Amino acid sequence: MTQHYLLRNRDVQDIDQFDVYEANGGYAAMKQAFETFKPEELVAMVKKSGLRGRGGAGFPTGMKWGFLPKDGRSRYLVVNSDEAEPGTFKDRELIEENPHQLIEGIIISSYATEASEAYIYCRGEFRRGAEQLKRAVKEAYDHGYLGTNILGTGFSLELKVYRGAGAYICGEESALLESLEGKRGNPRLKPPFPAVAGLYGGPTVVNNVETICNLPPLVTYGAEWYTSMGTDKSPGLKIMSVSGRVKRPGNYEIPLGTPLRTLIEEYAGGLLPGHTVKAVIPGGSSVPLLMPDQLDTPLDYESIVKAGSMLGSGGCIVLDEQVCIVGATARLVKFYREESCGKCTPCREGTYWMTDVLDRVEMGKGEPRDLEVLADVADNIAGKCFCPLGDASLGVLVSALKHFRHEFEAHVAEHTCPMGARLYDTVNH
Amino acid sequence: MKPEWQEWASQAKAEFPQANSALMPLMHRIQLVEGWLSDETIQDIADLMGVTVQYVESVASFYSLFHREPVGKRVIHVCVGLSCALAGSDELMHNLEKRLHIKEGQTTADGAYTLLEAECLAACDKAPMTQIDLRFVGPIRPEDVDTLLNKEVPS
Numbered sequence: 001m002t003q004h005y006l007l008r009n010r011d012v013q014d015i016d017q018f019d020v021y022e023a024n025g026g027y028a029a030m031k032q033a034f035e036t037f038k039p040e041e042l043v044a045m046v047k048k049s050g051l052r053g054r055g056g057a058g059f060p061t062g063m064k065w066g067f068l069p070k071d072g073r074s075r076y077l078v079v080n081s082d083e084a085e086p087g088t089f090k091d092r093e094l095i096e097e098n099p100h101q102l103i104e105g106i107i108i109s110s111y112a113t114e115a116s117e118a119y120i121y122c123r124g125e126f127r128r129g130a131e132q133l134k135r136a137v138k139e140a141y142d143h144g145y146l147g148t149n150i151l152g153t154g155f156s157l158e159l160k161v162y163r164g165a166g167a168y169i170c171g172e173e174s175a176l177l178e179s180l181e182g183k184r185g186n187p188r189l190k191p192p193f194p195a196v197a198g199l200y201g202g203p204t205v206v207n208n209v210e211t212i213c214n215l216p217p218l219v220t221y222g223a224e225w226y227t228s229m230g231t232d233k234s235p236g237l238k239i240m241s242v243s244g245r246v247k248r249p250g251n252y253e254i255p256l257g258t259p260l261r262t263l264i265e266e267y268a269g270g271l272l273p274g275h276t277v278k279a280v281i282p283g284g285s286s287v288p289l290l291m292p293d294q295l296d297t298p299l300d301y302e303s304i305v306k307a308g309s310m311l312g313s314g315g316c317i318v319l320d321e322q323v324c325i326v327g328a329t330a331r332l333v334k335f336y337r338e339e340s341c342g343k344c345t346p347c348r349e350g351t352y353w354m355t356d357v358l359d360r361v362e363m364g365k366g367e368p369r370d371l372e373v374l375a376d377v378a379d380n381i382a383g384k385c386f387c388p389l390g391d392a393s394l395g396v397l398v399s400a401l402k403h404f405r406h407e408f409e410a411h412v413a414e415h416t417c418p419m420g421a422r423l424y425d426t427v428n429h
Numbered sequence: 430m431k432p433e434w435q436e437w438a439s440q441a442k443a444e445f446p447q448a449n450s451a452l453m454p455l456m457h458r459i460q461l462v463e464g465w466l467s468d469e470t471i472q473d474i475a476d477l478m479g480v481t482v483q484y485v486e487s488v489a490s491f492y493s494l495f496h497r498e499p500v501g502k503r504v505i506h507v508c509v510g511l512s513c514a515l516a517g518s519d520e521l522m523h524n525l526e527k528r529l530h531i532k533e534g535q536t537t538a539d540g541a542y543t544l545l546e547a548e549c550l551a552a553c554d555k556a557p558m559t560q561i562d563l564r565f566v567g568p569i570r571p572e573d574v575d576t577l578l579n580k581e582v583p584s
Contacts, residue, residue: 083551084548084549084551085549086510086511086512086548086549086553087510087511087512087549087553088549088551088553089551089552089553089554091551092551092552117446123551124457124492124494124563125494125506125547125550125551125560125563126551127562127563127564128564128565160444160445162450162453162454163453163454163457164453164492165453165456165457165492165493165494165495166492166493166494166495167491167492167493168548179453180450181447181449181450182447182449182450182451182452182453182488183449183488184487184488184491185491185492200446200447241553241554242554243512243553243554243556244511244512244515244553245515249512249553249554249555249556250554251554281511285511285549315553317511317512317553319515323515327514328511328514328515331509331510331511331514332511335510335511335548335549338548339548341491422519422520423519424519424520424522424523
């Protein structure tokens with residue numbers, strides 16, 4: 001069995017307990033960071049490692065940290081644990097099963113960015129996750145790893161756990177900051193970016209849970225260890241969440257650049273017996289489909305873009321030949337309809353309209369012109385929304401219309417779902 | 430207003446550099462005890478926070494986990510995200526509706542259960558996933574409605 005660096009909870013039982021975490025090398029990286037690195041050296045090390053944001057955008061973490069203005073204002077580190085992108089469930093495992101790893105990463109990251117206050121924005125639905133985090137934060141305070149003058153270093157850090165209350169849009173960093181300030185989670189206009197004007201108007205770094213969880217092993221093993229894995233532009237490790245029609249759905253820690261086929265066939269055990277791949281959503285519900293002839297695509301940021309999709313959050317949903325593409329697309333677009341904040345018209349109205357049309361087609365009540373309507377509405381959303389949510393609703397839809405147009409047309413021509421999907425009037429209305 | 434709410438509001442405000450950040454933590458804490466946020470509770474929260482009732486209402490209405498109608502003793506969320514849908518979430522919801530004699534979004538007449546759909550709960554490896562009072566219970570196959578309804582969860 002290969003060793004885990006991010007999912008150490010798979011190798012060490014009860015690692016969510018403080019004593020077990022520390023007995024297995026926990027908080028040693030924090031101490032090493034204090035002793036052997038100045039903050040700017042840590043930023044340089046993270047830049048050298050090539051670590052990129054694991055929330056979906058893949059922006060280089062060290063560069064993001066480097067954007068903080070050096071104007072003496074106090075800084076904030078905000079950890080985005082509002083994981084809600086359909087198909088993605090890695091951050092939930094990280095916070096539920098190994099909360100101290102995240103806290104250690106936060107301490108190291110705050111020391112590097114010279115932030116004196118940090119917040120974990122925890123998705124409201126993660127009740128156990130928030131409880132685990134709050135307990136672990138208290139334990140870290142009790143052991144002097146949080147608070148004033150940590151271990152006599154002169155570095156102080158306050159860390160708080162803040163619960164969201166059910167809103168996917170709060171995973172968008174500026175909406176998250178609004179929510180953290182006690183407001184509706186409407187996204188902010190950018191620029192200014194959070195590095196300049198973030199939480200309470202102060203300089204703020206917003207990083208994803210998995211990104212921050214990379215910090216303890218990075219300090220322990222070094223930037224060269226990180227760049228020894230993956231590709232030049234996409235070094236290191238990534239947790240992929242695999243679900244859908246596979247034998248062993250779950251989170252898998254892989255070196256970037258691992259072929260999609262290896263992830264599905266070896267890590268996730270392949271498809272359910274007797275079934276074949278119809279399409280794969282490789283990086284969460286916002287990204288275009290990959291087709292069966294693209295299974296050898298390496299899972300790194302650049303290769304997936306070249307193949308026409310995105311690595312995104314690493315939420316890999318595998319669809320087999322039994323899955324109705326129209327139904328699957330309808331379900332995903334409906335998600336964006338539910339989660340649109342309603343602030344801007346193309347997203348608010350467009351996701352409603354597209355869901356209506358897709359449902360109609362799936363139920364066999366579509367008309368030939370509905371396919372043109374879908375394409376037209378999609379075109380009127382693309383690039384015309386205030387934040388990325390509108391565009392995110394199009395990834396699967398547009399690629400499904402391209403690759404599976406015949407299946408949409410068959411729904412219309414046959415006045416039914418040719419895949420024989422069982423439809424219930426419960427969901428979707 | 431319950432006597433302890435004043436104390437809770439002060440505690441929440443002390444946690445943050447700006448008091449407004451205490452709003453959602455206070456709403457969570459009150460709802461955990463009350464089950465939902467009535468008009469009267471919203472007014473009380475506005476008074477405690479020193480903001481308008483419209484402001485509190487605007488925040489409460491934005492987030493799906495703040496209940497503005499009474500809920501049952503147990504709130505069931507059925508995830509209907511794509512991975513759960515592929516594993517039978519819609520049939521599970523259908524079976525729950527039949528068993529509880531309510532539609533999604535409603536509460537049983539005896540006040541025992543509220544049935545809601547959830548967007549992807551980030552537990553696609555255990556599809557179809559559900560939550561009782563925001564505690565994960567799953568996977569629950571469509572035919573295992575009673576397993577779900579009888580499941581004990583910590584409060």
